[in-house]
Amino acid sequence: MNKKFQERINELLSKKIYTYEELSKKLGIKSKGTIAKYANGQIKNPSFSTVEKIANLYNVSPSWLIGFSENKYINTKTDEYVKIKVLNGESNDNIIISKMLTKSNDYIAFNQKDDSLSPEFLKGDKLLIRCQSIYKSEDICAIDYKNEILIRKIIKTDIGLILKPINTDYEPIVCLEKDIKNLKVLGIVIKSERFLK
Structure with missing residues (x-):
């Protein structure tokens, strides 16, 4: 993910409206060190609820705070956003994106x-996938393979496709031409969010 959140949280913190300790208490975070990690870029992707809380405390737009909008202050005509439900997550698991993106x-x-x-990408990361069947070799895609959803890098070869993990502890899956009928590309991974446990 880009550095917009880090830049913009630092911009807000520089106003010194709240100390790190005060802000962490208002956000319901046990350690003020978490705020420091946001500021120095160690945590780039806070949860949606945290983004909303920070934005509300500083009276700015959540979309601006995470870099989806250049409009710093909330404007209902131009700064709308939507939640994309995480299909294999808990009932309240979402990723926030600009409503402008969903038009296309x-x-x-x-x-x-x-x-x-x-x-x-680590275990527990939330992955946003743009739905499309067209992809390039080396794209990281969501794939329906034999009725199982896999997130893998797709490598095109002369004999078919390789569904390749990034972690070398995992084996790649080779799909020969005859096996490709069992495979459907759902879309390309374009964004991830990492959450504190």
């Missing part, structure tokens, strides 16, 4: 259930 594409979201994509 459909999106789905999944929880990464293992560490097969580490270090790029």
